[in-house]
Amino acid sequence: MVQTRRIELKTKGNCDIIDITRQVAHEVAQTGMKNGTVTVFVPGSTGGVTTVEYESGLVSDLRGLFDRVVPTNIPYQHDRRWGDGNGHAHVRASLLGASLTVPFVNKRLTLGTWQQIVFLDFDNRPRSRQLVLQIMGE
Amino acid sequence: MVQTRRIELKTKGNCDIIDITRQVAHEVAQTGMKNGTVTVFVPGSTGGVTTVEYESGLVSDLRGLFDRVVPTNIPYQHDRRWGDGNGHAHVRASLLGASLTVPFVNKRLTLGTWQQIVFLDFDNRPRSRQLVLQIMGE
Amino acid sequence: MVQTRRIELKTKGNCDIIDITRQVAHEVAQTGMKNGTVTVFVPGSTGGVTTVEYESGLVSDLRGLFDRVVPTNIPYQHDRRWGDGNGHAHVRASLLGASLTVPFVNKRLTLGTWQQIVFLDFDNRPRSRQLVLQIMGE
Numbered sequence: 001m002v003q004t005r006r007i008e009l010k011t012k013g014n015c016d017i018i019d020i021t022r023q024v025a026h027e028v029a030q031t032g033m034k035n036g037t038v039t040v041f042v043p044g045s046t047g048g049v050t051t052v053e054y055e056s057g058l059v060s061d062l063r064g065l066f067d068r069v070v071p072t073n074i075p076y077q078h079d080r081r082w083g084d085g086n087g088h089a090h091v092r093a094s095l096l097g098a099s100l101t102v103p104f105v106n107k108r109l110t111l112g113t114w115q116q117i118v119f120l121d122f123d124n125r126p127r128s129r130q131l132v133l134q135i136m137g138e
Numbered sequence: 139m140v141q142t143r144r145i146e147l148k149t150k151g152n153c154d155i156i157d158i159t160r161q162v163a164h165e166v167a168q169t170g171m172k173n174g175t176v177t178v179f180v181p182g183s184t185g186g187v188t189t190v191e192y193e194s195g196l197v198s199d200l201r202g203l204f205d206r207v208v209p210t211n212i213p214y215q216h217d218r219r220w221g222d223g224n225g226h227a228h229v230r231a232s233l234l235g236a237s238l239t240v241p242f243v244n245k246r247l248t249l250g251t252w253q254q255i256v257f258l259d260f261d262n263r264p265r266s267r268q269l270v271l272q273i274m275g276e
Numbered sequence: 277m278v279q280t281r282r283i284e285l286k287t288k289g290n291c292d293i294i295d296i297t298r299q300v301a302h303e304v305a306q307t308g309m310k311n312g313t314v315t316v317f318v319p320g321s322t323g324g325v326t327t328v329e330y331e332s333g334l335v336s337d338l339r340g341l342f343d344r345v346v347p348t349n350i351p352y353q354h355d356r357r358w359g360d361g362n363g364h365a366h367v368r369a370s371l372l373g374a375s376l377t378v379p380f381v382n383k384r385l386t387l388g389t390w391q392q393i394v395f396l397d398f399d400n401r402p403r404s405r406q407l408v409l410q411i412m413g414e
Contacts, residue, residue: 002173002275004243035278037315037410039175039239044250045191052370053321057353058363064353065367069207069345077195077202087196091203094190098253099239101315101375103410105280110408112320115374132248134175134241136274136412137278140311140413142381177313177377182388183329207345215333215340225334229341232328236391237377270386272313272379274412 003031005133011121015063015092019054020131021109021116027133028104036137038109039101043132046089046123048096054116066092066122089122096120104137141169143271149259153201153230157192158269159247159254165271166242174275176247177239181270184227184261186234192254204230204260227260234258242275279307281409287397291339291368295330296407297385297392303409304380312413314385315377319408322365322399324372330392342368342398365398372396380413 005027009018020040028038040049052058076087102117103110111117121127143165147156158178166176178187190196214225240255241248249255259265281303285294296316304314316325328334352363378393379386387393397403 004173004241035280035410037412039241041239041241041248042250043248043253045189045253050370051321051374053354053366055354055357057355057357058366058370060353061363061367062370065346065371070203077198078191078193079195081193081195087199090191090196091199094188094196094200094256095203095234096371097235097238097373098189100373101239101317101377103280103315103317103408105408105410110317110319110410112318115319115321118370132241132243134173134243134248136175142311142379177379179377179379179386180388181386181391183327183391208341215336216329216331217333219331219333225337228329228334229337232326232334232338232394233341233372235373235376236327239377270379270381272311272381272386274313 001033001138003135007131009129011127011129013121013123013125013127015066016121017059017062018119019116020119024117025109028135029107031135033137034107035105037101037103039099039134041132042098046086046093048093048120049100050096050118051115052118053114086124089124092122139171139276141273145269147267149265149267151259151261151263151265153204154259155197155200156257157254158257162255162271163247166273167245169273171275172245173243175239175241177237177272178255179270180236184224184231186231186258187238188234188256189253190256191252224262227262230260277309277414279411283407285405287403287405289397289399289401289403291342292397293335293338294395295392296395300393301385304411305383307411309413310383311381313377313379315375315410316393317408318374322362322369324369324396325376326372326394327391328394329390362400365400368398
């Protein structure tokens, strides 16, 4: 069985990190499926998905990682060509990845106690986002 | 329902970044499945898969990321032991990841408008590659 | 068809890198399914999963990557707030990712010859871990 759900988000951009765990869990529960996987997919090239212990210290530390590894203040060919100013956002998104697959068992996500699913919006402006949840199971 | 397809690629190696979106979409369409997921898997340890807006600026910027973060010109224990000269390629591949799962709905991949699926060949020489597509759905 | 299996591990922490290929292959074979995918999921926020050619040189090189990119000796807000001393472990885990999906065909994982599935324990102490394998197919 396959069901597609979507999550709507308003973000601030600029490495906004949003906890979507509750929404993902809710959509999985709504399907009535007992066991399977939910694939959280970002249909766009300036956002990514991963998991983290969602507390303000780590939210800040994760932003620090991207500031170090994919800085905003180095030249990007993308910006030279297109003038978007968001070359770093694209590179960060490609590095982090657009998909995460989380198992569920007895209708519950198999996350750890201190583990949340997060969407990271790397774009350089506020965005309205729609994430795709592909829920497969029985 | 499960169907396995394979994509054949000739690459230049050395961080060659190849847009495989059309081939993945084609293989998904060929299955006749309406809704599900395609897992793009790299059966090898010197390549990876992700998504990016495929234009020459970002292709260059993405290469720049790997040159900064996993440089070719630092010592690798792998090279010291095996003399392959591709230690950086292995490390890059492990960092980026060997699998990407993309949902499809009504026979269409749920990619963003400016988002392509890419294979990155990090090896230090041209390669012939075969990627695995595991397509599951109904 | 969906079957959930679990793998138990004892790790040394501190970027311990453990080859779990044999255990994953064994659990897949035990299901009796012929074709499908196994999603290896880390239910915790200080470990990650990827693939690598598992030899001691690359194990060392992969540790070197994380030491460079997410150093232990820079300040983390997580540590300032919670005093855990494992802020770097959380950030490394978020970067690498908690899920990997590997296809299997005719009961065999479609891994490359020199490609192993590894669990990385980034925490700053030995841990007992339980990974989730969600095996789906037919």
